[in-house]
Amino acid sequence: MSELLPRAQSAAEAIGPALQAAGWTLATAESCTGGLVGHLITQVSGSSAYYLGGIISYANSAKQRLLNVSADDLRDHGAVSAPVALQMARGVRATLGADVGVSVTGIAGPLGGTRDKPVGTVYIGLATPDGEQVAHYVWDSDREGNKLLSAIAVLELLASSIDLD
Amino acid sequence: MSELLPRAQSAAEAIGPALQAAGWTLATAESCTGGLVGHLITQVSGSSAYYLGGIISYANSAKQRLLNVSADDLRDHGAVSAPVALQMARGVRATLGADVGVSVTGIAGPLGGTRDKPVGTVYIGLATPDGEQVAHYVWDSDREGNKLLSAIAVLELLASSIDLD
Numbered sequence: 001m002s003e004l005l006p007r008a009q010s011a012a013e014a015i016g017p018a019l020q021a022a023g024w025t026l027a028t029a030e031s032c033t034g035g036l037v038g039h040l041i042t043q044v045s046g047s048s049a050y051y052l053g054g055i056i057s058y059a060n061s062a063k064q065r066l067l068n069v070s071a072d073d074l075r076d077h078g079a080v081s082a083p084v085a086l087q088m089a090r091g092v093r094a095t096l097g098a099d100v101g102v103s104v105t106g107i108a109g110p111l112g113g114t115r116d117k118p119v120g121t122v123y124i125g126l127a128t129p130d131g132e133q134v135a136h137y138v139w140d141s142d143r144e145g146n147k148l149l150s151a152i153a154v155l156e157l158l159a160s161s162i163d164l165d
Numbered sequence: 166m167s168e169l170l171p172r173a174q175s176a177a178e179a180i181g182p183a184l185q186a187a188g189w190t191l192a193t194a195e196s197c198t199g200g201l202v203g204h205l206i207t208q209v210s211g212s213s214a215y216y217l218g219g220i221i222s223y224a225n226s227a228k229q230r231l232l233n234v235s236a237d238d239l240r241d242h243g244a245v246s247a248p249v250a251l252q253m254a255r256g257v258r259a260t261l262g263a264d265v266g267v268s269v270t271g272i273a274g275p276l277g278g279t280r281d282k283p284v285g286t287v288y289i290g291l292a293t294p295d296g297e298q299v300a301h302y303v304w305d306s307d308r309e310g311n312k313l314l315s316a317i318a319v320l321e322l323l324a325s326s327i328d329l330d
Contacts, residue, residue: 028200028221034207035193035200038221042199045275045308053223053231056193056203062218062261066231096227110210143210 004148011155012040018162019050019100024129026158027098028054029067029088031079032106032122036151052096057088067091080105082123082134089125089132100162101127104154106137108146122150124157133161169313176320177205183327184215184265189294191323192263193219194232194253196244197271197287201316217261222253232256245270247288247299254290254297265327266292269319271302273311287315289322298326 019026028037028051035056041047055066060079063069069087077083085103093101106122113119120139126132135157139146184191193202193216200221206212220231225244228234234252242248250268258266271287278284285304291297300322304311 030200030203032207033204034212034216035195035203035219035221038195038200038223039198039204039312042197042223042273042312043309047199048223051199051223053227054200054221055231056200056219056221058203058207058213058216058218059261065262066218066220066260095231096224097230108207144208147204147207 008040008152011152012044014159015155016044016050018159022162024099025050025052026100027052027092027096029092029103030056032108033104033147033151036147037154040151052098055092080107080117080121085123085125085134089127093127099129102154102158104150106150108143120146124154126161173205173317176317177209179324180320181215183324187327189264190215190217191265192217192257192261194257194268195221197273198269198312198316201312202319205316217263220257245272245282245286250288250290250299254292258292264294267319267323269315271315273308285311289319291326
């Protein structure tokens with residue numbers, strides 16, 4: 001996966017100028033990536049100017065307690081779903097008092113896949129002052145690769161969405 | 166820093182059996198490492214059995230809002246201090262409802278160092294059902310290295326403290 005690291009680094013470096021041009025702060029809500037998005041963001045010196053922090057909601061109890069994700073939606077759609085990704089993004093934005101909330105929930109593998117949601121399935125949520133969106137991917141890598149591809153997708157969605165403003 | 170990755174991986178793999186033998190769940194509170202501890206823990210397949218999640222409290226506002234860190238202690242001792250590390254560990258344990266809370270707060274650099282607290286200064290807090298402790302280190306590396314050394318110290322403290330029970 002080391003060939004993906006320069007892309008991850010570039011994506012992490014792109015979000016700072018975009019956020020600062022918009023005057024926005026950022027918070028992250030991570031499930032399958034387990035903190036990797038926050039780690040990549042904070043590899044950039046000066047990231048404390050726009051990154052407030054985040055929630056690693058690995059267990060469903062953490063999604064409910066800290067991000068106000070609906071127990072009904074967790075039951076009906078599963079933790080890896082568009083409604084839960086969106087609620088995680090909204091939730092972390094509110095919990096940390098940030099302008100932008102971004103989230104990621106997925107199945108890194110090798111365990112946990114199903115026919116409908118194979119290993120590599122991931123949903124990314126974004127909530128900004130301008131609106132909300134959800135993106136969906138299915139990666140075809142191992143645990144480490146699926147985490148890194150998911151984190152890159154989060155950062156690239158973030159940078160491109162803010163640049164469009 | 167790639168020479169440290171096997172050590173980080175070993176440390177992350179050691180905590181699972183230790184926590185599971187004790188029947189304990191874990192939550193993390195990270196400042197300077199920005200999510201790296203959670204990322205390393207969740208590189209291990211099956212970590213969801215003991216890792217509930219964590220808080221990345223990069224901004225002081227996040228330390229207060231999510232971890233109940235005292236504003237007085239932040240003012241009097243600074244965010245990088247033993248009292249704040251301990252409150253972060255206690256706070257994340259309570260917030261996530263985990264048996265064990267571990268925290269890390271430090272100055273990764275290259276900015277932010279002072280004469281009393283040079284770049285590389287880090288405090289690690291641990292709160293378990295058996296008691297509490299704080300560890301203090303001063304690393305002599307760059308931003309990436311200071312983050313990784315801090316994360317390894319968190320994981321190694323965790324594994325050794327639980328093994329002693």
